[in-house]
Amino acid sequence: NAGVTQTPKFQVLKTGQSMTLQCAQDMNHNSMYWYRQDPGMGLRLIYYSASEGTTDKGEVPNGYNVSRLNKREFSLRLESAAPSQTSVYFCASMTYGTPPSEKYFGPGTRLTVT
Amino acid sequence: ILNVEQSPQSLHVQEGDSTNFTCSFPSSNFYALHWYRWETAKSPEALFVMTLNGDEKKKGRISATLNTKEGYSYLYIKGSQPEDSATYLCAFPSFGGSQGNLIFGKGTKLSVKP
Numbered sequence: 281n282a283g284v285t286q287t288p289k290f291q292v293l294k295t296g297q298s299m300t301l302q303c304a305q306d307m308n309h310n311s312m313y314w315y316r317q318d319p320g321m322g323l324r325l326i327y328y329s330a331s332e333g334t335t336d337k338g339e340v341p342n343g344y345n346v347s348r349l350n351k352r353e354f355s356l357r358l359e360s361a362a363p364s365q366t367s368v369y370f371c372a373s374m375t376y377g378t379p380p381s382e383k384y385f386g387p388g389t390r391l392t393v394t
Numbered sequence: 395i396l397n398v399e400q401s402p403q404s405l406h407v408q409e410g411d412s413t414n415f416t417c418s419f420p421s422s423n424f425y426a427l428h429w430y431r432w433e434t435a436k437s438p439e440a441l442f443v444m445t446l447n448g449d450e451k452k453k454g455r456i457s458a459t460l461n462t463k464e465g466y467s468y469l470y471i472k473g474s475q476p477e478d479s480a481t482y483l484c485a486f487p488s489f490g491g492s493q494g495n496l497i498f499g500k501g502t503k504l505s506v507k508p
Contacts, residue, residue, distance in 0.1 A: 284437075313495070322500040323438070323483070338495065370437060380426035380487065382440035383496060 281306050284386035286371050292392045293361040301356040301389050303371030311376050312354035313338075313383070314346060316367040323370065329354055330376070361393045398486045400499035407474050408507050414470045415502040417484030421465030428496060429458055429469055430483040438483060441469075474506045 284305045293299055305312065313328040315338075325338030329348040343365060345357045354373075358365055371386040399418040407413050419427060426445045430438040442451040447462040455472045471478055481503045485496035 320500070323498040325495055328495060379445060380428075380443050382443055383428070383485075384440070385437035387437050 283307065284371055284373055284384050286369075286386035286389050288389060289387065290390045292394065293358075294394055295362060297361050298357070298359050299361065300358075301369055301371075301391075302353070303355065303386055304353045305371075305373040305384070306352065307373060307375075307384065308351070309373035309375045309384070310351070311374050312348065313372040313374075314344075314354070314356045315370045315372065316340065317370060317388075318367050326356065326369075358391075361391075363393045365391065366393045367391060398484060398497050398499040400482075400484060400502050402502060403500070404503040404505070406505045406507065409475060411474050411506075412470065412472045413474055413504065414468050415482065415504075417467045417469070417499055419465050419467070419484070419486040421463060424462040424465075425487050427460055427462075427467050428485040428487075429467070430485065430498075431456075432481045432483055432501065434480070441482075469502075471504070474504070476506045476508050479504055479506045 287302045310331045314326040315323045317323050324340050326340055326344050327338050327346040329335045332351045335346050347355045369389045372383045374383040375381050401416050428443050429441040431441050432438040442458050444460040449460040451458050458469045460467045481501040483498050483501045485498045488495045488497050
């Protein structure tokens with residue numbers, strides 16, 4: 281199993297450009313998540329999808345959109361990139377329920393917006 | 395807004411030292427407490443998911459305890475090694491854990507000198 285995969289690993293954008301970060305998991309998890317990690321801020325939830333066909337906002341959703349394409353894939357879109365979106369983005373997945381399970385993270389995408 | 399606090403922020407120890415750090419979380423509506431290990435340039439990796447008051451979990455030289463009534467968990471590393479150098483995160487589910495959303499602390503960064 282590949283676990284959680286993300287593409288691309290690195291990206292540089294100019295202000296105003298758009299892009300989509302891709303995430304896929306092969307563990308048959310029902311929930312998927314997008315986090316951003318900034319120095320001194322820790323991991324913050326952008327959007328999540330509790331199950332196929334649903335998406336919800338997390339702590340910092342402004343400037344982003346998401347699509348849960350199917351059970352495996354969950355993409356994050358920046359419509360008009362801003363320098364404040366320079367960050368490392370992590371996708372994660374898990375199966376939520378009882379008992380609570382571990383969350384698995386992808387390798388991250390390092391995004392720089394100039 | 396849920397708050398997960400970790401202390402200390404950083405820790406420098408010598409190889410062979412034993413160390414511990416703390417995670418504080420809201421004690422009401424407890425569902426689970428997660429510990430993650432995060433090496434630089436890698437993705438967070440789950441260590442433990444703890445659910446029961448008084449729970450103690452162990453993985454090699456790393457162990458964790460949980461006190462849900464007073465809202466804290468300790469992570470212990472016995473005989474630290476340079477490969478233990480990482481940031482250790484704890485996380486607490488929001489919304490009662492039903493959606494798998496995790497609120498992360500800012501982490502304790504451990505550096506182990508040979």
